[in-house]
Amino acid sequence: MIWLTWRQHRKQLLYTLVALAVAAAVLVPTGLSMHHDYVDSGLAACIAAAGTGQTIGQNVGDCGRLANAFSQHYNGLAFVGILFVLFPVFVGIFFGAPLVAQEFERGTHRFVWTQGVSRLRWAVAKFGLIGLVALAIGVLYAWGVGWWAAPLLSQGSGRMNYLSFDIQGVVPVAYTLFAVALGVFLGVYTRKVLPAMGVTVAGFVAVRAVVEWVARKHYLGPESIKLPIASTDQLNSYAGDWIYSNSVISATGKTLIADGQLQCSGGNVTSLMTSGTGGMDVGANPCADAAYQGAYNLQLYQGPDRFWDFQWIESGIFLALAALLIGFAIVRLRRIS
């Protein structure tokens, strides 16, 4: 079975390695130049100095300027990074979907299932070996893209945020295995290569979207920080937090600004950010408003120290889904008649 799987898929593997080599030819030089610029411009040191504490002093103007310059320079590459989010689904459509569907389309299941190997053993061997290949590809991809994207993700919205989170750590491996399992499962049920490929794309995107935008934020309850509006400290935007919300709460616990931040100094506004109105009128000078006496900024967030917790929870979800799909595929294969 090992020889059969190797013989059947060696070309596919070769093409995949060529594609990975092409990707590496792009990633290695651009990645090196990003890493160099990141260090040479002083941005790395600046962000390291800002640390992962929740508040920082006022002398961080440099960091913002450096980060801006850096992200403007590498703006195009950030979009390349977003494209990498789709990589696992390609492994799914090219390795997963045709695995069984092609046997049906060409009728070769009638040849291979009438030799002296049971269907169960055939399925376990093929799924296992292709799973190992997908695992290796996934690890290589996750490691390479994670390294490449690190400078892009360590400034700005941080590596906990949507899409940034998805191309680092272990989740790309889990996504890849899930995509392959989904392809295999759909190939078994549709018995046609093209429909299996198409539905794999749709299914992958749907499941990923639901997990990303609906489920993920509930993995753990958010952490919170309170910063008085009169404080001269600022919330550290370089800590790599995944920020759920910012609001301004009065001393009596009433929400004054539902979606924004406020800083005051000597009864005057030094910084006011509101996005979305929430129907709140902050008045001409909230800092002079009696209702704002003793008010504080409240931020709900997931800290970067929870990065790996989130990675493992999300990976667990996708690996469980993959196992379920492969289980269904095997049950179905044994019953097909």
Added chain:
Amino acid sequence: MTDDTALQVAGLGKRYGRTWALRDCSLRLPIGRIAALVGPNGAGKTTLLHLAVGLLRPDEGEARVFGRDPRAGREALADIGFVAQDTPLYRDFSAAELVKLGGKLNRTWDAALAHERLSRLDIPTGRAVGKLSGGQRAQVALALALAKRPRLLLLDEPIASLDPLARHEFMQTLMGAVSETDTTVLLSSHLLADLERACDFLIVLQKAHVQLSGDVDDLLARHRTLIGPRESEASALAGTFAVIRASRTDRQSTLLVRLPGAMPALAEGWRAQDVNLEDLVLAYLTAGSEARTQTQGELAAK
């Protein structure tokens, strides 16, 4: 079930949706026979073969190969060689690679035998089988099935897509190969002519039902064509013969009948002729087709 049975099916039925591809199918194929499975396209031949090799699961009844359920796993499969319709093989594999593959997938495997057959037929073993001619590919598929040293060899329309010369060569190779062993063979075709000389057992399938099955000589001995005047037809038959198929002109009746036992005496003006296999198959196919249509008509009338 007796020990000399290669394939036994009892009450076998297979349904696709609401249509029965095969129903109430019962027959017994003894060891060592070369059996022809004949019927028009869509009669259920492929379904029957797939049930016998375990690719399909029956909805009714059961199939047993040497007493075992062919879906029971490796041991049952080891006894069966199967050449599927259109001889599906991995088209980018060479014949040599397919032989190697067979060795890895089967416990008993005679690779030397396969190579010897292929070289005797001048089939290039290094070239992808997708690039071989249809006849050569069929020969490769046959060599692979035989390398398993199966006790039962099932072939699904192996020669349907071949030209006459390749057909002839294929049948010759097949007969040569099985004559050396006691392999039981069941091969299907919608053309009887190809199988007539080779087979000593006949199964006629029509519209999902077995119309006729049995030893060829036996079947021929038990049927006659009776020819006589039309007006004395009823008295001549007198309930003795079962008429399978009748054709009548104004004055003469030609009846293909099944004998009750020994050949009884015939009425005045009637004579009996031996039947050949083609007449017999045609008669049963026509009869089957009419009978089914009639039954359906009756049901519709109710």
